[in-house]
Amino acid sequence: MPFVFKRKKFSADIDKEAKIRPVGAWKNYSKVQRITPAECKNPVGNKIIDVEGISLSYDSKPVVNNLSFQVNQGDYLCIVGENGSGKTTLLDALLGLKKPDCGKIDLLDKLKRNDIGFLPQHTEVQRDFPATVFEIVMSGCIGRQNKGPFFSKNDRNTAFTNMEKLGITSLSSRSYRELSGGQQQRVLLARALCSATRVLMLDEPVTGLDPKAASDMYSLVYDINKKEGITIIMISHDISSVLKYASHVLSLDKSKYFFGTVENFTQYRDKAASEKQTGEDTLYGNSDAYKYGGTDIN
Numbered sequence: 001m002p003f004v005f006k007r008k009k010f011s012a013d014i015d016k017e018a019k020i021r022p023v024g025a026w027k028n029y030s031k032v033q034r035i036t037p038a039e040c041k042n043p044v045g046n047k048i049i050d051v052e053g054i055s056l057s058y059d060s061k062p063v064v065n066n067l068s069f070q071v072n073q074g075d076y077l078c079i080v081g082e083n084g085s086g087k088t089t090l091l092d093a094l095l096g097l098k099k100p101d102c103g104k105i106d107l108l109d110k111l112k113r114n115d116i117g118f119l120p121q122h123t124e125v126q127r128d129f130p131a132t133v134f135e136i137v138m139s140g141c142i143g144r145q146n147k148g149p150f151f152s153k154n155d156r157n158t159a160f161t162n163m164e165k166l167g168i169t170s171l172s173s174r175s176y177r178e179l180s181g182g183q184q185q186r187v188l189l190a191r192a193l194c195s196a197t198r199v200l201m202l203d204e205p206v207t208g209l210d211p212k213a214a215s216d217m218y219s220l221v222y223d224i225n226k227k228e229g230i231t232i233i234m235i236s237h238d239i240s241s242v243l244k245y246a247s248h249v250l251s252l253d254k255s256k257y258f259f260g261t262v263e264n265f266t267q268y269r270d271k272a273a274s275e276k277q278t279g280e281d282t283l284y285g286n287s288d289a290y291k292y293g294g295t296d297i298n
């Protein structure tokens with residue numbers, strides 16, 4: 001018998017999450033320079049990640065069940081869902097750190113795990129890390145090293161380019177543990193960018209940041225996506241920003257998974273909200289996620 005959770009408070013939860021950050025925090029969005037796909041460093045459009053029917057568990061306790069979705073180069077995919085729904089576990093699987101119980105994850109179009117930069121979910125332990133900003137940013141180049149244990153001139157240039165991109169060059173010799181939360185997140189993003197030649201994965205990158213720092217972080221990530229064609233896969237609880245920046249959404253609500261474009265997701269949410277008022281339950285039938293552009297789990 002398949003593993004199925006029944007849970008129907010989808011729209012109420014999302015509305016609650018949307019109130020966490022003020023809408024005004026995203027006002028810098030309009031300042032982001034838009035460029036044509038042809039100007040991107042990475043050609044956009046090719047399918048690069050194909051996830052087919054994967055299930056993930058810890059000690060036989062299911063976390064993700066029969067999930068399928070695809071990512072194209074240049075997409076901006078946001079993964080949403082309540083605490084414990086398996087978002088971080090899914091990123092671990094995409095990074096090759098967790099093996100699916102069944103199903104498969106294919107990296108296509110010559111994408112290698114070394115092409116993926118990762119900004120992990122923040123922990124208090126990380127905040128106290130005893131190293132300079134430059135050392136931390138440069139450690140992002142480790143996966144790129146081909147010869148010997150030493151960093152190359154190329155690695156140093158990559159580290160400096162990314163520090164410049166994030167406006168933290170002046171902090172390069174400062175101790176990481178002395179920085180503010182917003183500065184620390186920029187350092188970790190610069191580090192992730194050192195290995196993100198094609199894909200950048202971010203696990204709740206704005207947690208603990210004030211609205212201005214969070215807004216800056218979203219603008220930076222959006223810029224990286226649009227200007228360089230770097231594919232973004234971001235876990236977020238911030239639905240306002242998801243709707244504003246993402247091209248696609250994967251919702252790991254425990255009763256039903258949704259995968260589709262952000263426009264499809266808006267329709268899906270609207271329908272969920274109206275069904276909540278009328279008491280209908282059609283959204284949780286097996287075919288509706290497809291109807292709204294998504295992928296059904298059950």
Ligand SMILES: Nc1ncnc2c1ncn2[C@@H]1O[C@H](COP(=O)(O)OP(=O)(O)OP(=O)(O)O)[C@@H](O)[C@H]1O
Nearest residue numbers: 058059063081082083084085086087088089090121
């Ligand atoms: N290393 C682990 N060993 C055993 N269980 C784990 C482990 N990591 C996570 N889990 C469990 O797997 C489930 C999914 O955890 P995960 O961290 O993927 O959730 P999440 O969606 O990222 O949540 P959050 O929004 O709180 O970050 C949770 O029930 C969690 O307790």
Ligand SMILES: [Mg+2]
Nearest residue numbers: 087088121203
């Ligand atoms: Mg998590």
